[in-house]
Amino acid sequence: MEHLINNRVKQLEISGIRKFFNMVAGTEDMISLTIGQPDFPTPAHVKEAGKKAIDDNFTSYTHNAGLLELREAAADFYKKKYSVDYNPSSEVIVTTGASEAIDIAFRTILEEGTEVILPGPVYPGYEPIVRLCDAKPVYIDTREHQFKLTAELIEPYINDKTRCIVLPYPSNPTGVSMNEQELYDIAAMLEKKEIFVLADEIYSELAFERPHASIAKFLRDKTIVINGLSKSHAMTGWRIGLLYAPEYITKHILKVHQYNVTCASSISQAAALAALTNGLDDSVPMREEYRKRRDYVYKRLLEMGLETVKPDGAFYFFVKIPNVNTNSFEFALSLVEEAKVAVVPGSAFSSLGEGYFRLSYAYSLETLEEGLNRLQDYLTKNRG
Ligand SMILES: Cc1ncc(COP(=O)(O)O)c(C=O)c1O
Incomplete structure (x- = not known):
C-alpha cells in the first residue's frame, strides 16, 4: 500500500x-x-534545574506557548542582547527545538504556489517543509558573495508569489554572518513589500567578531525570529526552541504549535529557564x-x-x-x-x-x- x-x-x-x-x-x-x-x-546548573523539575513532579503540560517565566526570560534575552522588544505574553512561543519553530512558521505563512527565497548553499531543514506546504524554494546563488544574501541580490527574485525570505545567519554550513548595515539594507528594501522574513538565528550566541545583529531590529513587523538553546547551551537533546514574532503572526502560529506538540517538554522548559536566567552568558x-x-x-x-x-x-x-x-x-x-x-x-x-x-x-x-x-x-x- x-x-x-x-x-x-x-x-x-x-x-x-x-x-x-x-x-x-x-x-x-x-x-x-x-x-x-x-x-x-x-552547563551543570541547567542539568540540575532539569533534575529538580523531575523530583518536584514538574511533569505536566504547560501553557501551550510555554511557561510564562520562560517566555519572560526569552524576551529579556532578545532585549538585552539584540535590542529587540517582544511581549512575553503574546509574542514568544517555546517550541520543540528550532526545527519545530521552522515547521510551524512555514505552515502558518505558506500556501500552494507561494515562493520562499533561500540563500544557497543552505541548511537542509527548510526546503522539505516548504515543499510539504506545496510552496516553492527559490535559491539565490551566494557563492560569489561570501555566501551572503544582499538587498541587491534578493530584489530581482521578488515577484507576486514571494511569501518569505529566509535569512539564516550565522550560517550553517558556511559560518558567515551579516552585520547591522547589511541587515538594514535588506530591511529597507523590504519595508514596503508584503513579504515575511524568517530569521533563523540559532547560532546567534556563537558570533566571533562582533555581537550578533537581528534583522528584527529593523523589520520587526514582518520578521519571524527562530532561536533556541541547542547551540548556545549545548542542549540539542533537550529540544528547546524559541520563536518570536508580532502578535498578528504568533496568534496563528500558536494554533499550529498547539495541535502539533501541545507544548514543549516541561522538564526541558525548567532547564531552559535556568539557562536564560542564571546562564545567559x-x-x-x-x-x-x-x-x-x-x-x-x-x-x-x-x-x-x-x-x-x-x-x-x-x-x-x-x-x-x-x-x-x-x-x-x-x-x-x-x-x-x-x-x-x-x-x-x-x-x-x-x-x-x-x-x-x-x-x-x-x-x-x-x-x-x-x-x-x-x-x-x-x-x-x-x-x-
Ligand atoms: C541553521 C539551523 N537551524 C535550525 C537547526 C535545528 O535546531 P534544533 O536542534 O534546535 O531543532 C539547526 C541544527 O543544526 C541549524 O543548523
Whole structure:
C-alpha cells in the first residue's frame, strides 16, 4: 500500500548530513568532522534545574506557548542582547527545538504556489517543509558573495508569489554572518513589500567578531525570529526552541504549535529557564573555545592551499574541493575510504553546495589536528 503514502512525503529524502554520518558510523578509527552539535556538556546548573523539575513532579503540560517565566526570560534575552522588544505574553512561543519553530512558521505563512527565497548553499531543514506546504524554494546563488544574501541580490527574485525570505545567519554550513548595515539594507528594501522574513538565528550566541545583529531590529513587523538553546547551551537533546514574532503572526502560529506538540517538554522548559536566567552568558567560554579552533583550522586549511571563507560565527568551514573533477559525494567517500576522515559533502546543502565540503569544528583540538593531518596526507597523495 505504499502508493497511498502522501506523494510530497514520498519525494522527500533523508538529510544528506545524516545519510553520511550514518554511513561512516561504526567504521573503526574514523575521525568524523560531520556533526553540527556542541561537544560540550550542558552547563551543570541547567542539568540540575532539569533534575529538580523531575523530583518536584514538574511533569505536566504547560501553557501551550510555554511557561510564562520562560517566555519572560526569552524576551529579556532578545532585549538585552539584540535590542529587540517582544511581549512575553503574546509574542514568544517555546517550541520543540528550532526545527519545530521552522515547521510551524512555514505552515502558518505558506500556501500552494507561494515562493520562499533561500540563500544557497543552505541548511537542509527548510526546503522539505516548504515543499510539504506545496510552496516553492527559490535559491539565490551566494557563492560569489561570501555566501551572503544582499538587498541587491534578493530584489530581482521578488515577484507576486514571494511569501518569505529566509535569512539564516550565522550560517550553517558556511559560518558567515551579516552585520547591522547589511541587515538594514535588506530591511529597507523590504519595508514596503508584503513579504515575511524568517530569521533563523540559532547560532546567534556563537558570533566571533562582533555581537550578533537581528534583522528584527529593523523589520520587526514582518520578521519571524527562530532561536533556541541547542547551540548556545549545548542542549540539542533537550529540544528547546524559541520563536518570536508580532502578535498578528504568533496568534496563528500558536494554533499550529498547539495541535502539533501541545507544548514543549516541561522538564526541558525548567532547564531552559535556568539557562536564560542564571546562564545567559554560559555560551561565552564555549564560544572562546570555538574561536581558538576556528583559528587553528583556518590556518591549517590555508597551509594546505584550500579555498574557504573565514567564518565569523557557528562552528563550520565550507571548503572548496581542490580537484574539480570529483563531485562532493565522491570526494567525501574517497576521503573516508582512503584517509578515514569524514566530512559532509557540500551537495547536502542544495545543489549550490556541489564542489564543496563542510567541516564541523565542534570537536576537540586533538581530534581536529588528527583529522586535518589525515586530510593533508590525502591531498598530498591525490594531488599527484
Ligand atoms: C541553521 C539551523 N537551524 C535550525 C537547526 C535545528 O535546531 P534544533 O536542534 O534546535 O531543532 C539547526 C541544527 O543544526 C541549524 O543548523
